[in-house]
Amino acid sequence: MITVRKAAERGGADHGWLQTAHTFSFSNYYDPAHMGFRSLRVINEDVVQPAHGFGEHGHRDMEIVTYVLSGELGHRDSMDHASVLRPGEFQRMTAGRGIRHSEMNASDEQPVHFYQIWLLPERPGLDPSYEQKAFPESERRDAWQVVASPDGRDGSLRIHQDASIHLATLDAGAELTRTLAPGRHAWLQVLKGSVELNGRALETSDGAAVSEESSLSIKAGAPAEVMLFDLA
Known part of the structure; x- marks a missing residue:
């Protein structure tokens, strides 16, 4: 059985500095028919304009995977990681018992286009951790x-x-x-x-x-x- 989720049917919003689309219920978008799929809880497609982003905020008990399609995404977190994610690079953050981080467009000129995915972890209370890696095209x-x-x-x-x-x-x-x-x-x-x-x-x-x-x-x-x- 294959169930298609068309791009135009997703939730989301245009905030000017942020254009965001939510495959599953997220933030102000709620649809009980689209709460996730298996362990997948969030698939967000975001475009953030230059010199804008998400200020420091917290997460817990979630596996967060980010993939940049174009542009550069800056990252800082409470584990003292500071990095820039570029096209072809993936980031994995285990929020576990709790973590704080910020995500900002690292460019003053070009938008950054990326996907952020959340998966439910195998169990709550994991140690927070972080990985980032480039994968050759x-x-x-x-x-x-x-x-x-x-x-x-x-x-x-x-x-x-x-x-x-x-x-x-x-x-x-x-x-x-x-x-x-x-x-x-x-x-x-x-x-x-x-x-x-x-x-x-x-x-x-x-x-x-x-x-x-x-x-x-x-x-x-x-x-x-x-x-x-x-x-x-």
């Missing part, structure tokens, strides 16, 4: 590249949940498949371009929940970048 060209996993396999970030995140960049006409183990579920998010998922058309910023499917076939109509979540 060449290793996901028409191939799956694991960027986050429970065991940090193949150099991926470690998330504290039975879930893995995979990225792929597809040339027009390229096709990828993926087998889902019995009882597993998936979410596909189209970051750029257009694809067909088991024959279902998806455009930029569309997503799709997958259950009770043994295999996935993703074929790019136009050059595309997709993110796939393999979920318990």
Whole structure:
């Protein structure tokens, strides 16, 4: 079963300095039919204008993964990390018992476009921790590249949940498949371009929940970048 979540149907707002779209209920957007999927709780697509951002605020008991599509995102947190996240780089923050951080556009000239994803952790009260890593684009060209996993396999970030995140960049006409183990579920998010998922058309910023499917076939109509979540 595949359930498509069209980009235009998402919640969100245009605040001037921030254009945000929420796949699932978040902040002032509430839809009881879209509260999350499996351990996925938040998929937000944000564009922050130059020299703006989110001031210091707190989180707890959440696995937070951030991926920048364009621009530069500055990060500071209460664990004394200070960094800039650039295209092709992923950040994983385990909020655990509690953490405070801020996120700002690191540029005075260009907007920053990024996805932020929250997953429920395997248990509450984890030790807060942080990772950031760049993943070479060449290793996901028409191939799956694991960027986050429970065991940090193949150099991926470690998330504290039975879930893995995979990225792929597809040339027009390229096709990828993926087998889902019995009882597993998936979410596909189209970051750029257009694809067909088991024959279902998806455009930029569309997503799709997958259950009770043994295999996935993703074929790019136009050059595309997709993110796939393999979920318990």
